[in-house]
Amino acid sequence: MSSMRIGAAIVGAVLLAGVLTGCSSSESETTSTVPTGEFPVTIEHVFGSTEVPSTPERIVTLGVSDADVVLALGQVPVGNSGFAFYETGLGPWAQEQVGDAELTRIESDSEPNLEQIAELAPDLILGLNAGFDEATYNKLSEIAPTVARPVGTAAYAVPRAAATETIATAMGMKDEGVRLNEETDALLADTVAAHPEFAGKTGVAVMSYSGVYAGFLPGDGRGQFLTSLGFATPQPVLDGDTGDTFYVEFSAENTNMLDADVMLVLGPDENFDIVAENRAFANTTAGRNGAIVPATLDQRGAITYNSVLSIPYAIDTLVPRIADALR
Structure with missing residues (x-):
């Protein structure tokens, strides 16, 4: 099922x-x-x-x-x-x-x-x-x-x-x-069990806007989705948490602070190329290993809403893409 x-x-x-x-x-x-x-x-x-x-x-x-x-x-x-x-x-x-x-x-x-x-x-x-x-x-x-x-x-x-x-x-x-x-x-636990390759990996959800990049914290739906799958949030993102927001902002010169095994990019659609926008992303772990995953608009929506209705949709449509990126 x-x-x-x-x-x-x-x-x-x-x-x-x-x-x-x-x-x-x-x-x-x-x-x-x-x-x-x-x-x-x-x-x-x-x-x-x-x-x-x-x-x-x-x-x-x-x-x-x-x-x-x-x-x-x-x-x-x-x-x-x-x-x-x-x-x-x-x-x-x-x-x-x-x-x-x-x-x-x-x-x-x-x-x-x-x-x-x-x-x-x-x-x-x-x-x-x-x-x-x-x-x-x-x-x-x-x-x-x-x-x-x-x-x-x-x-x-x-x-x-x-x-x-x-x-x-x-x-x-x-x-x-x-x-x-x-x-x-239980659904998330079953998904984690089906993907042991996620264990021990880092993951970050990133959005580009106004020349800077947001790395979403675990308290936000986008960050929480990745942590619920077993991914750890990169330490520089956690270190930037002030306790009163849901993301940490990084300049275009500090993309290395968003380094992770898998990078989920939240753009206008799945054709958005964050590496073409900023070549520095090619030098991140995800960039070198082909593990930058640009989400579709609905996949982005599902993890942003992060609800009991949207999570099954995200698991069905986005998790297979993350798994493929890590192979």
Whole structure:
């Protein structure tokens, strides 16, 4: 069975669990399974704590990957943000869960249109993988209970498991969130076991912009995907971690600081040639050994979202390319 089919089975198991515990219909535009948790629930986060008084039925997801978790738990958000490379804010791995439901795109997660959000009449706003500040949080909280990122995490650097469990808890579906995490972890463990050649190797995800290069940290989805496969992040990238960002910036003259056994390049498409842009990359370990892997846009999206829905897609489409590069 492919990991994409396994991923569908993960979500299907959660939906089936909802069916077995009871079903309900709603006149709203969202569809939902019946939560098994008790309300109210209180969620601690970087800006304090938020009480969710009852089962949310109209969820707005401001975190760029938060919608994936809500979808995996059987509900379609009434409004969602997302990364710029998807018109709807959602990747191809989420289309089955969305179905024919109407989507409303919220353009900015850091400076959202408050009037647009208020018009959606949400009863819960999720902003775990979002960049809004405390002043914006306070304004959002006047519209509906708002959950921000956990204490001790940087913006856009919330671990997948923590985001999944927090969102599931806010929806009254904590057990289902735990199950999603366990199934995703098992899928990754199976992938690592199938690729012993990854052990002991270093790996880095790199993006070029404005004449400099970003090396993504393990707290970010892109860096976390590689570490979850068993790759170690290069030490110079770790040494540059200030604790308040999700990447480390290197000048064009310091590409040697990004040296790794495998380099995953995140460009506009799989035809982007980072060596043609900067010949110094040819002298890195990955460059000398033919292990520079330019991701497709959807592969880039899948590891950037780093969700329980997108990881199976990344495993199916990107892991074989990484393995081939190391042969």
